[in-house]
Amino acid sequence: MKRQRTQRNVTMVDIATATGLSLATVGRVLHDTGYVSAESRKKIEAYIQKTGYVPNKIAQGLKSRQSKLIGHLVVFNPNMLFAKISLAVNAAAREQGLHVLTMTSHKGLEEDEALVNELIGHRVDGVVVTSNVSMPKAAIQKLVDRNIPVVMIERTLAVPRVDRIRVDDLGGARLAVQHLLDHGHRRVGFIGMHLFHEVERLRLAGYRDALLGAGQTAQDDLVRLMAEYSPEAGKQAMESFLAAPEPPTAVFATSDLFIGGVLQALHARGLRVPHDLSLVGYDDTLAAMFAPPITSVGLSLDDVGRQAIDLLLKRQPTPAASARTLTLGTVLIDRGSVACMA
Amino acid sequence: MKRQRTQRNVTMVDIATATGLSLATVGRVLHDTGYVSAESRKKIEAYIQKTGYVPNKIAQGLKSRQSKLIGHLVVFNPNMLFAKISLAVNAAAREQGLHVLTMTSHKGLEEDEALVNELIGHRVDGVVVTSNVSMPKAAIQKLVDRNIPVVMIERTLAVPRVDRIRVDDLGGARLAVQHLLDHGHRRVGFIGMHLFHEVERLRLAGYRDALLGAGQTAQDDLVRLMAEYSPEAGKQAMESFLAAPEPPTAVFATSDLFIGGVLQALHARGLRVPHDLSLVGYDDTLAAMFAPPITSVGLSLDDVGRQAIDLLLKRQPTPAASARTLTLGTVLIDRGSVACMA
DNA sequence: CGAAAATAAGTTAACGTTAACCTATGAAGC
DNA sequence: GCTTCATAGGTTAACGTTAACTTATTTTCG
Numbered sequence: 169m170k171r172q173r174t175q176r177n178v179t180m181v182d183i184a185t186a187t188g189l190s191l192a193t194v195g196r197v198l199h200d201t202g203y204v205s206a207e208s209r210k211k212i213e214a215y216i217q218k219t220g221y222v223p224n225k226i227a228q229g230l231k232s233r234q235s236k237l238i239g240h241l242v243v244f245n246p247n248m249l250f251a252k253i254s255l256a257v258n259a260a261a262r263e264q265g266l267h268v269l270t271m272t273s274h275k276g277l278e279e280d281e282a283l284v285n286e287l288i289g290h291r292v293d294g295v296v297v298t299s300n301v302s303m304p305k306a307a308i309q310k311l312v313d314r315n316i317p318v319v320m321i322e323r324t325l326a327v328p329r330v331d332r333i334r335v336d337d338l339g340g341a342r343l344a345v346q347h348l349l350d351h352g353h354r355r356v357g358f359i360g361m362h363l364f365h366e367v368e369r370l371r372l373a374g375y376r377d378a379l380l381g382a383g384q385t386a387q388d389d390l391v392r393l394m395a396e397y398s399p400e401a402g403k404q405a406m407e408s409f410l411a412a413p414e415p416p417t418a419v420f421a422t423s424d425l426f427i428g429g430v431l432q433a434l435h436a437r438g439l440r441v442p443h444d445l446s447l448v449g450y451d452d453t454l455a456a457m458f459a460p461p462i463t464s465v466g467l468s469l470d471d472v473g474r475q476a477i478d479l480l481l482k483r484q485p486t487p488a489a490s491a492r493t494l495t496l497g498t499v500l501i502d503r504g505s506v507a508c509m510a
Numbered sequence: 511m512k513r514q515r516t517q518r519n520v521t522m523v524d525i526a527t528a529t530g531l532s533l534a535t536v537g538r539v540l541h542d543t544g545y546v547s548a549e550s551r552k553k554i555e556a557y558i559q560k561t562g563y564v565p566n567k568i569a570q571g572l573k574s575r576q577s578k579l580i581g582h583l584v585v586f587n588p589n590m591l592f593a594k595i596s597l598a599v600n601a602a603a604r605e606q607g608l609h610v611l612t613m614t615s616h617k618g619l620e621e622d623e624a625l626v627n628e629l630i631g632h633r634v635d636g637v638v639v640t641s642n643v644s645m646p647k648a649a650i651q652k653l654v655d656r657n658i659p660v661v662m663i664e665r666t667l668a669v670p671r672v673d674r675i676r677v678d679d680l681g682g683a684r685l686a687v688q689h690l691l692d693h694g695h696r697r698v699g700f701i702g703m704h705l706f707h708e709v710e711r712l713r714l715a716g717y718r719d720a721l722l723g724a725g726q727t728a729q730d731d732l733v734r735l736m737a738e739y740s741p742e743a744g745k746q747a748m749e750s751f752l753a754a755p756e757p758p759t760a761v762f763a764t765s766d767l768f769i770g771g772v773l774q775a776l777h778a779r780g781l782r783v784p785h786d787l788s789l790v791g792y793d794d795t796l797a798a799m800f801a802p803p804i805t806s807v808g809l810s811l812d813d814v815g816r817q818a819i820d821l822l823l824k825r826q827p828t829p830a831a832s833a834r835t836l837t838l839g840t841v842l843i844d845r846g847s848v849a850c851m852a
Numbered sequence: 853c854g855a856a857a858a859t860a861a862g863t864t865a866a867c868g869t870t871a872a873c874c875t876a877t878g879a880a881g882c
Numbered sequence: 883g884c885t886t887c888a889t890a891g892g893t894t895a896a897c898g899t900t901a902a903c904t905t906a907t908t909t910t911c912g
Contacts, residue, residue, distance in 0.1 A: 176575075177633070177656070179868055190892045195870065203889045220652075225631045226571040227868035230897045233518075235568055237611075244593045251586045251593040258614045267628065269579075270612040272600045286609065289567045291519070310562075314519070399799045428799030435801040454799065457741045457770030459777040521898055532862045537900065545859045569898035572867045 178221040187211045198223065229291070238480060239287040239295040240270045241280075241303065245397065247425050247453035249467075253298050253321060256473025264477055266293065273299065280307050288314060294480035297323060317483035319476045322367065331479040332493045333472055337367050340465045340498030341374025341420065342381075344448040347463070347500055348418040349382045352509030353446060357390040357416035359405040359426050361397055368393075371422045371450070390416050394426075402429025410437060417509060418446035424454040427462055442507035452501050461503040468496045520563045529553045540565065571633070580822065581629040581637040582612045583622075583645065587739065589767050589795035591809075595640050595663060598815025606819055608635065615641065622649045630656060636822035639665060659825035661818045664709065673821040674835045675814060679709050682807045682840035683716025683762070684723075686790040689805070689842055690760040691724045694851030695788060699732045699758035701747040701768050703739055710735075713764045713792070732758050736768075744771025752779065759851060760788035766796040769804050784849035794843055803845040810838045 180198070184191045189208055196202040197212045204212075215221075229235045240257055244250050254270065261268050269290060271283050284307045287295055294317040297303060308327050311318050318330045326332070348356050356379065363369045376386055392408060394401035402421060409415050410433065421427060427449050434445060441447050441460055448463045449455045455464035475494055522540070526533045531550055538544040539554045546554075557563075571577045582599055586592050596612065603610050611632060613625050626649045629637055636659040639645060650669050653660050660672045668674070690698050698721065705711045718728055734750060736743035744763060751757050752775065763769060769791050776787060783789050783802055790805045791797045797806035817836055 175657070177868095180870095181868075191869085192871085192893080193891060196891085199870090203891075205890060208890080222627055222630045224572075224633060224868055226568055226577055226633055227897090228870080229568040230566075230572050230867090230899090231869050231871090233897070240612075244590070244597055246590065248586070248588065248590065248593070251590070251596075254593075254612070255586055255614050258612060262613075267611055267613070267632065269609055270582075270596070270600060271604075271609070272597050285564055288564045290609065291566060291568055315517070425799075428801060431801035432803065454796075457767075457796065458800070459770060459773035461774065519898095522900095523898075533899085534863080534901085535861060538861085541900090545861080547860060550860080566898055569867090570900080572869090572897090573899050573901090575867070 177224065178219045179224070180221075182219075183212060183215050183221060186215050233291070234293055235291045236266050237269050237290055237292045238266050238477070239290070239292040240268050240298065241273060241283060241287075241295065242270065242298040243273055245425075247397075247423070247451055249451055249453050249469075250298055252453075252469055253472060256469060256471070257296055257298075257476055258473070260471075260473035260477040263474070264481065266477070273303070280304060281310075284308075284310055287311070288316070292316065293484070294318070294477075296321060296476050296480070299323060317480045319479045321472060321476060325366065326491070328491065330491055331483065332491065333475055333479070333496065334493065335367070335467050335496045336498055337370035338374040338377065340450065340467070341371040341422070342378045343374075343498055343500050344420045344450065344465050345375050345378035346381075347448060347502075348420065348446060348506060349378060349384075351418075351446065351506050353416075353418035353506075354384065354509070355387065355390060355414065355416040355418070357392070357405075357409050357419040358422075359392050359394065359402060359419060359430070360422040361401075362393050362395065368422060375420060397423040397425040399425065399427075399429035399432065402426030403433045404429070406430040406433035410434075410439075416445075418448075418506065420448050420450075422450045424449040424451045424462070424464055427454060427458055431458060442505050446506040448500075448506060455501070455503065460505060462505040463503045464501055466499050466501045468499065472496065519566065520561045521566070524561075525554060525557050525563060528557050575633070576635055577633045578608055579611050579632055579634045580608050580819070581632070581634040582610050582640065583615060583625060583629075583637065584612065584640040585615055587767075589739075589765070589793060591793055591795050591811075592640055594795075594811055595814060598811060598813070599638055599640070599818055600815070602813075602815035602819040605816075606823065608819070615645070622646060623652075626650075626652055629653070630658070634658065635826070636660070636819075638663060638818050638822070641665060659822045661821045663814060663818060667708065668833070670833065672833055673825065674833065675817055675821070675838065676835065677709070677809050677838045678840055679712035680716040680719065682792065682809070683713040683764070684720045685716075685840055685842050686762045686792065686807050687717050687720035688723075689790060689844075690762065690788060690848060691720060691726075693760075693788065693848050695758075695760035695848075696726065696851070697732060697756065697758040697760070698729065699734070699747075699751050699761040700764075701734050701736065701744060701761060701772070702764040703743075704735050704737060710764060717762060739765040739767040741767065741769075741771035741774065744768030745775045746771070748772040748775035752776075752781075758787075760790075760848065762790050762792075764792045766791040766793045766804070766806055769796060769800055773800060784847050788848040790842075790848060797843070797845065802847055804847045805845045806843055808841050808843045810841065814838065 180194045183194045194212055196204050197209050238261055242250050242254055258268050273280055273283055280303045295311055296319050298321040312329050321333045358375045361368050392405035450465045452464040452466035455462040522536045525536045536554055538546045539551050580603055584592050584596055600610050615622055615625055622645045637653055638661050640663040654671050663675045700717045703710050734747035792807045794806040794808035797804040
């Protein structure tokens, strides 16, 4: 009945003493290097099999000064965009034998500093920042100063020696608005978020670009900048459009999160998409779920994870290289929520 | 111009030699234990401040045999449910000085075994499993055998010595269906997923319970079990209801992911919620975003993270305790998508 | 005044893995 | 018959932190 209270994990030393061989020989079997007799190998492998020995990554990390961990700072927003990125980063990391320490920031500035310190404490081999929150430049700088490679996804703030992966937001917005213009719409509404974040500035620029390209003048009376991405904000914006003297015939929303609210506002007045209003979303996270399904701008996130990890690993040997920026393309996913103007 | 290629991180030994004090004294300052003169303390703290020393958790982990990491095995499904749980687990872990190694499984059985081995390699202090995929019992057993505490969220499979946090799916489904019955509906449709997972069996049981309680007989012709949670599946199910000789007047869907499709099917025939069909969803992840907003059963996930971490930490001192199950309540969030039968 | 207690600090051995370095056999090769 | 080399294996010192010991000084007080 005697049972050790907290039985220790099997170690290489345990294997060595149990097989009567030395630590070095055990190491040689584990790493498949050097000369080991078939007999010794068999003995060691049998013992490993029997005990289910798993090498201790903590000890390996201490020795190699590499944690094989990467940090992922991410704020899950209400659509699945960042969750998708999280998934992609995880998969790509695993392919490289890395693991991901996910940290979700929700409070403000101070906490971000703390998060970064914790990542440093764990001696992460790199950090991916996926976030539209205002992580202070200083916090990121702290990582850079320690030669910890950093990649930022969907964050246009430039920091020296930090690689970025961004989406071609200007092009994406232009794609959406051009689609509306091509269907003969001339009064095109824009529902976006305040311009604190560069991504929104670019989307608005893309909207204006497309209008100007079609010989239209700026339609700033049809621009609504809300405080957040949410159905409520979308509803407010749409109601405000409907109350205007000359409402738009088409609307581009910079996030699929606005769509539900837009539809609710229309629904309340008995109006329908695309008959009474043409609508295009952005992200393509939710657009397929509405009735009717909504045309939206999809972001090519397929291998954003692999690219992020690639950038991190490439930076390792040459810490001082200048920053690279990778721009992901966008594609319009047509679901028929845009009608032709007669 | 000479610059060390990969300048090492500052260590306690560095602090000791730089200040002319011993390793032990540095340790005493860092842990605020024992006797240290004000002068020595000041010297050490100044050096720490200057160099930005951050303790190496890897070395601490090796010494203490505690990684301060917990593993989170999770499959992000298309609604935000699991992302929400991930967030909650992260926040709760951080409050306890733990960090989360997130692992997203997507392939099948074999990979799950590998994931578990990697968690063991990192010597995680506990594992949270949030997943409706079929992670083999054997993989979980492997963790249990090593006295690594495991908590399963929303997974009804019972494993010895593994704590569970589940949702009262039977009660939740009953709540939804009772709501429909209370409004006078007698032909109530059920859209769920195949009964491979216990959660779906419980939801179906809740549906039947409510019907029987109202003196109704089972309405198995109004039950549709789909292959996946998705708008497409919801659409198919609803179309099949509409093609039936006597369609239901109300529908309960076991996931908000079905709702979009249900609305699309209705929309195609010019039918409206709640006028032509009453609808209640489940999860309350997306229901608020539709037009009209849909009544749904919300899960009390607020402190699911804290509870998960609590269970893990409580299990630490007494590894052999029997399994506990925590059941989370549900609440009906009424958004008016249910009409009274005249 | 001397013993006990408080204060201040140093030494050293783990924790589990890796890798450089060393030793000892046979078997070829000249 | 000696050197060279391929084979098989052992010893040991890191990696950075912790904590148990040990060693001095001062105080405190019966």
